[in-house]
Amino acid sequence: MTEFELIARYFSRPCLDDAVLLAGGDDCAALRVPPGEVLLVSTDVLVSDRHFPAATAPFDIGYKALAVNLSDLAAMGGKPLGVTLGLALPAIQPEWLHEFARGFYTLAAEHKLCLVGGDTVKSPVLSLSVTVLGSAPPNHMLKRSGAKVGDLIAVTGTVGDAGFGLRAVLSPKTMPAALAQHEIKYLHDRLNRPTPRVAEGQKLAPFAHAALDVSDGLLQDLTHILTASGVGADISLNDVPLSPAAQTWIAAEPACALLPWSAGDDYELLFTVKAEDWSRVDFQATVIGRISAEPGLRVRDAHGHIVPMPAQGFDHFAAQVHKR
Secondary structure, three states, rough: OOOOHHHHHHOOOOOOOOOEOOOOOOOOOOOHHHHHHEEEEEEEEEEOOEEEEEOOOOHHHHHHHHHHHHHHHOOOEEEEEEEEEEEEEOOOOHHHHHHHHHHHHHHHHHOOEEEEEEEEOOOOOOOOEEEEEEEOOOOOOOOOOHOOOOEEEEEEOOHHHOOOOOOHOOHHHOOOOOHHHHHHHHHHEEEEEEEOHHHHHHHOOOOOOOOOOOOOOOHHHHHHHHHHHHHEEEEEEHHHHHHHHHHHHHHHHHHHOHHHHHHOOOOOOEEEEEEEHHHHHOEEEEEEEEOOOOEEEEEEEOOOEEEEOOOOOOOOOOOOOOOO
16 A cells, blocks of 8 residues: 555545645645634644554544644634644554554544645654644633632542552553552553543633643643643642542542642643632633742642652653653
């Protein structure tokens, strides 16, 4: 199979999105940005055995490759316009490509998103590069730099699930016996098929002050907001939202209690809002603290005492194992 046959078989589908003027087939795609809005662009590169275990199902690789980019768009409060895909493959494996494309297009269909271009090359290491394009009104565009003293700090969904899911994949013998099969599956799915909070980001855009997605760990990502905004924060150890599966794991292995603060890959939205605007949040989200004028990030227990925390998150050039 040639490169062009590969593209035609697995990555050529009709696009009915009015935002797309030209998709595949020309030297560039052409997208229409809605009047009064600005173009948003985000790119992620994923490398086998660095960002996902090599044994990950190809459906999940395709799904997650798109999900992590859509999550960046969600963090800006944007709406998707189109996506490009770069594939570096050691070899052409039809069954693998079929499942990869199925995973990619499954999530793309949920967001009515068209694949508008990309590239394929041969490489000794499986690598993916996804670029998502979106738009947002410039005055309703979420950034990291807008947090204000007194803001509530909140996070959507639950955190730590992907971190526990990764442990379950890499070290299955470390899983507590108390975990039920449905809880194990839940943790695997949270790792491999994260939910980009696109709708939530668009709802937050008119009133939230700052936001980003939790990709490198809750503490590290919150620090990015604090640094960009020139503020500090006090957050509550007991208020971090945990799924039943994560609670089961922690109850069986209390030493893992701090993992949800530093594990990444959850792709939940971390955001700040004025206290009086909290009633406008009409989706699952949990307040975990407040923005303060005092610099630094302090994690406090139920008695208000500062709790020493472990390393705050992932560094691509320092870590040895999987991460986005």
